[in-house]
Structures are given as structure tokens and as C-alpha cells.
Amino acid sequence: MKLIVKRAGHVEQYDEKKLYASIFAACIAVREPVGVSEVLSERIVTDVNTWIGKKHEVTSNDIRRIASQNLHSYNIEASHLYHKQRVIY
Amino acid sequence: MYKVKHKKPRIFNYDLVVIGSGSGGGVVAHIAARAGKSVAIVEQEKVGGECPNFGCVPTKALLQSAEVYNTIKQADDFGIKVGRVDVDYPAVRDWKSQAVNNTGVEDGQQSYEEDGINVLTGHAHFITPWVINVGGKRVHAKHFVIATGTHDVVPPIKGINDVRYWTYRDAIEQTKVPKRLFVIGGGAIGLEFGHLFQSFGSDVTIAEFAPRLLIREDEEMGELVKAIFESRGSEVLIGTKVTSVKNNTDGSKTVVYEKDGVAHKKVVDEILLAAGKAANTDLGLENAGVVYTQKGIVVNEFMQTSVKHIFATGDVTGMYMFTHTASYQSRIAGNNLLHPKNKISADYTAIPRCVYLSPECAAVGATEFELSQKDITYKVGAVPISMIGRSNTSQEDTGYVKVITDKKGVLLGASIVSPRAGEMIHELTLGIKMKLKASDISNTVHAFPTWSEAVRLACSQISN
Numbered sequence: 001m002k003l004i005v006k007r008a009g010h011v012e013q014y015d016e017k018k019l020y021a022s023i024f025a026a027c028i029a030v031r032e033p034v035g036v037s038e039v040l041s042e043r044i045v046t047d048v049n050t051w052i053g054k055k056h057e058v059t060s061n062d063i064r065r066i067a068s069q070n071l072h073s074y075n076i077e078a079s080h081l082y083h084k085q086r087v088i089y
Numbered sequence: 090m091y092k093v094k095h096k097k098p099r100i101f102n103y104d105l106v107v108i109g110s111g112s113g114g115g116v117v118a119h120i121a122a123r124a125g126k127s128v129a130i131v132e133q134e135k136v137g138g139e140c141p142n143f144g145c146v147p148t149k150a151l152l153q154s155a156e157v158y159n160t161i162k163q164a165d166d167f168g169i170k171v172g173r174v175d176v177d178y179p180a181v182r183d184w185k186s187q188a189v190n191n192t193g194v195e196d197g198q199q200s201y202e203e204d205g206i207n208v209l210t211g212h213a214h215f216i217t218p219w220v221i222n223v224g225g226k227r228v229h230a231k232h233f234v235i236a237t238g239t240h241d242v243v244p245p246i247k248g249i250n251d252v253r254y255w256t257y258r259d260a261i262e263q264t265k266v267p268k269r270l271f272v273i274g275g276g277a278i279g280l281e282f283g284h285l286f287q288s289f290g291s292d293v294t295i296a297e298f299a300p301r302l303l304i305r306e307d308e309e310m311g312e313l314v315k316a317i318f319e320s321r322g323s324e325v326l327i328g329t330k331v332t333s334v335k336n337n338t339d340g341s342k343t344v345v346y347e348k349d350g351v352a353h354k355k356v357v358d359e360i361l362l363a364a365g366k367a368a369n370t371d372l373g374l375e376n377a378g379v380v381y382t383q384k385g386i387v388v389n390e391f392m393q394t395s396v397k398h399i400f401a402t403g404d405v406t407g408m409y410m411f412t413h414t415a416s417y418q419s420r421i422a423g424n425n426l427l428h429p430k431n432k433i434s435a436d437y438t439a440i441p442r443c444v445y446l447s448p449e450c451a452a453v454g455a456t457e458f459e460l461s462q463k464d465i466t467y468k469v470g471a472v473p474i475s476m477i478g479r480s481n482t483s484q485e486d487t488g489y490v491k492v493i494t495d496k497k498g499v500l501l502g503a504s505i506v507s508p509r510a511g512e513m514i515h516e517l518t519l520g521i522k523m524k525l526k527a528s529d530i531s532n533t534v535h536a537f538p539t540w541s542e543a544v545r546l547a548c549s550q551i552s553n
Contacts, residue, residue, distance in 0.1 A: 005216055053212075054211070055214050055222070057225070057227070059216060059373065059376050
């Protein structure tokens with residue numbers, strides 16, 4: 001079980017669907033087509049899952065940083081927007 | 090970098106948690122434990138870290154086998170008749186494993202436990218500046234030392250991820266000498282393995298992107314090493330960029346490289362990747378507020394990171410990636426942890442640097458390039474080793490000793506290519522550390538016939 005430490009300090013279980021939704025929302029917001037947004041979101045979730053690997057507990061800041069770093073190479077605008085969102089991993 | 094605002098906990102599991110059990114971490118852990126502190130050390134791989142398990146120790150053991158083999162092959166020159174000499178490479182590897190076991194790494198955990206140090210297994214990840222998670226458990230500590238070392242850099246070469254290439258960790262475990270070996274990288278690691286496999290009969294090609302081998306050292310060292318490799322039948326490609334690699338159906342590999350704007354192809358059996366190392370910084374350092382760059386974790390002269398209670402030592406700091414520097418930094422961190430009001434600072438003016446080829450290469454202090462970049466006036470004294478008696482009695486005449494001083498003759502740097510250069514460099518290391526003049530060394534009697542006489546002669550060039 002992977003745990004995420006949120007900004008306020010509480011801990012919740014890592015939910016990749018939540019991450020997917022955040023990335024997808026950022027991609028759609030910068031007018032990426034739906035299909036591309038889906039592909040990018042899946043790819044970023046895979047990248048983050050690989051990064052988490054054997055780590056048991058990471059912070060929401062970690063997820064935000066790693067996801068936006070990876071998204072940056074595909075869509076800078078979406079990466080920037082995702083990074084600025086408040087309610088994300 | 091995220092701003093970190095966390096409350097310092099009131100209760101801690103340990104006074105000190107060291108992340109990484111190599112030279113950078115092990116020394117400080119023992120120092121703190123022997124001073125009565127509660128200490129834990131975190132290791133996600135083998136206890137003892139890189140040097141005894143995968144780095145210095147196994148490579149030097151393998152190179153010793155190569156030296157013995159080369160010496161036997163030259164026996165006839167010294168009036169010794171030997172029969173056919175065969176290499177049993179699986180036995181060479183067994184010898185390497187024995188040398189690794191002799192270091193005691195297998196009992197490494199026990200040596201920590203005897204000092205009351207808890208060994209925690211797993212990956213460490215900072216949650217806050219005082220809390221890490223290791224293997225699913227949170228650990229609170231007053232101080233941390235990060236000594237996580239480095240990993241191999243994989244350059245952007247087309248097809249590299251589809252080809253089964255060797256790193257130094259694979260190279261030490263081989264039971265067969267490859268017929269054709271392509272080494273990517275002309276630094277210490279690439280050259281030592283190039284020399285090893287060349288000695289045992291591989292057809293070795295070394296490709297280096299920089300304009301010469303051993304780019305951090307003065308020009309003549311890289312030039313001479315290149316000439317030595319070439320004289321033994323290896324191909325050395327400098328200023329060369331490997332652009333793509335691919336598997337062939339017969340198990341061989343094709344390497345495509347670009348030199349002087351022209352693309353070339355080479356078919357080889359194995360590829361050794363030795364293109365540099367990068368600091369292991371994937372530790373949630375952002376959550377602790379620890380500043381790092383691409384080079385490594387930023388530390389001050391006291392080995393403290395940007396967060397005062399977190400120290401970093403060894404290769405992860407990106408400075409002089411040697412075992413001896415790591416243990417030196419670890420001692421500095423140990424002192425400064427225990428005596429915050431009486432801190433000592435690290436001094437890198439006399440750190441010896443060795444490459445274990447045949448002959449050995451060693452250097453210390455400033456290079457001519459560094460001094461000229463800083464506009465410092467300097468003097469150079471240099472002699473070929475062929476000038477000294479030992480060269481005659483050993484039938485070894487390839488090499489030199491060079492010393493660099495300021496205009497008053499105070500030693501600033503030195504470089505040596507010679508048999509036993511790794512031993513000879515320490516006289517000059519001490520000289521630089523103690524700010525001795527070249528004349529102090531040239532006026533010191535050196536035994537005849539030793540290789541160190543070349544050090545005295547090089548210094549006398551300055552005195553004269």
C-alpha cells in the first residue's frame with residue numbers, strides 16, 4: 001500500500017485515478033484533444049507509478065513534482081497548469 | 090524548491106540516521122555511535138556500499154590478476170622460463186569475489202550492530218526535515234547524514250535501452266573475456282576495464298566524447314595513456330560521439346559513432362557503458378528543503394546541506410568521487426555533528442586521484458589548466474621516469490613525474506604516470522597539504538633505486 005502525505009499533514013492512500021483525473025483536466029484545459037489527453041494522462045500515471053516503485057510513503061508535493069516534470073516534456077502549458085492546481089496529488 | 094514549514098518533533102527515534110552505508114556514511118555512523126549517540130544506518134542494497142562490493146575492491150582485484158598475467162608473459166625478458174600460460178577467467182572472478190569477501194562486507198551489518206547501530210533495510214524517503222520513511226516505517230531523527238552515492242549516467246544514444254550493455258557492475262561479474270569490447274567513456278572506470286580486458290586478450294575500442302582521455306587531468310597524462318593503449322593494440326577514439334547501438338542476429342552488437350563529422354560503424358561483442366555518474370538524489374529532498382543541483386547535494390565546508398541538521402557526504406555531493414574523499418568528508422561531518430561549537434572544515438587542496446592502469450596514473454592538487462584559468466603564475470618541473478635507476482632495473486621506461494609550484498616554489502599540484510604512481514603521489518600530497526617547497530623534497534635524500542627518485546628529480550627542476 002502506497003501512502004500520500006497531504007499538505008495539511010494527513011495521510012491517505014495513493015489513488016492513481018485521482019492523479020489521472022488531475023492530469024487529464026490540465027490537458028483538456030489547455031485544449032489538448034480528448035484522445036491525446038487520455039494518452040498523456042495514462043503515460044504520466046505510468047511514469048509516476050514507476051517512480052514510486054518501492055517507496056512506501058511519499059508526499060503530495062512529490063507526486064506534483066514528478067508528474068509535472070514528466071508532463072513538461074509532452075506539453076509545457078499543461079505541465080504548468082497542473083503544477084499550479086491546488087486540489088491534486 | 091518548495092518552501093518547507095514543518096514543526097520539529099519533540100521525540101526522536103535516533104540522534105542520527107545515516108542514509109547509505111558506504112564510505113561516506115559508515116565512518117560518521119561509527120563516530121557518532123562511539124560517542125554515545127543513538128544511531129541507525131539505512132541501506133537499500135549491500136552493506137558497505139559501492140567501493141567494496143562493486144567498485145574499487147573488485148576492480149583492483151581483477152587488475153591484480155591482469156598484472157600477474159602480464160608479468161608472467163614478460164618473464165623471459167628477465168631470464169625466467171615459463172611454460173604455456175593460460176587464463177582461467179572464472180577463477181579470476183572467484184579471486185575477485187574472495188577479495189571482496191576479505192573486506193568483511195558480508196559481516197558489515199554485524200560490525201554496525203556491535204557498535205549499537207541499527208541497520209534499517211530499504212529506500213529512505215524524506216517526509217519532513219526530521220522524518221523519513223524506510224521500508225514502510227517512519228523514522229524520526231535529530232540529525233541526518235545523506236551518503237547515497239551515485240548511479241550510472243546513460244547518455245542519449247539511439248537504441249541504448251534495447252541493447253544489453255554492461256556497466257561496471259556487470260563487468261566485474263563476467264566469467265568470459267569478450268572477443269571485442271567497445272568502451273563508451275575514457276575516464277578512470279572505462280580505462281581500467283579497457284586495460285583489464287585488453288590484458289586478457291580482448292580487442293578493445295575506447296570512445297571518449299572529450300578531446301582527450303582523463304579530461305580532468307593535464308593534457309600529457311591523457312595523451313600518454315592514449316599512446317600506451319594504442320601501443321598495445323587498442324583503438325582509442327577521442328572527440329567521438331556514439332550515436333546509436335543495435336543488436337545483431339548473431340548476438341554481436343553494432344556501434345555507430347561520429348568522429349570529425351563522419352559516421353563510422355563497429356561490430357563488437359560487448360559494450361561497456363562508463364560515461365559518468367550522477368548523484369542519487371531521489372530521496373524526497375524537496376520535502377526536507379535540501380538544495381541540490383544536477384551535480385549533487387549542495388554542502389558548505391562543514392558538510393552541512395541547506396538544512397543545518399542534515400549533512401551530506403561522499404559522491405552524492407558531486408565533489409571528488411573517491412572512497413578516500415567520502416571517508417574524509419564523513420569524519421568532518423562526524424566532528425561537526427558532535428561538536429557544533431567547534432566545527433572543522435573540509436580542505437580539498439590535496440586530494441590524491443589515482444587511475445590503476447599499467448603504469449599507474451596519479452595526480453594531486455591543481456592542474457596547469459586550473460591555474461591558468463585562475464591567472465595564477467606557476468612553475469613546472471618534469472622528468473621522464475627513464476632517467477632513474479629503477480627504470481633500468483625494471484625495464485619500464487614509460488612515464489613521467491611533473492610537479493607544479495607557485496612562483497616561490499611552493500607545491501601546488503603534481504601528476505605522475507609510473508609504476509607505483511599511486512604510492513609515489515603521497516609524498517607530493519603531504520607536500521601540498523603542508524605547503525612545502527619543491528626544494529624541501531629535492532633536498533630530502535631518496536633511496537636508490539626507487540621510483541620516488543623521479544619525484545625528487547622533478548622537484549629539483551624547480552629548485553634549479
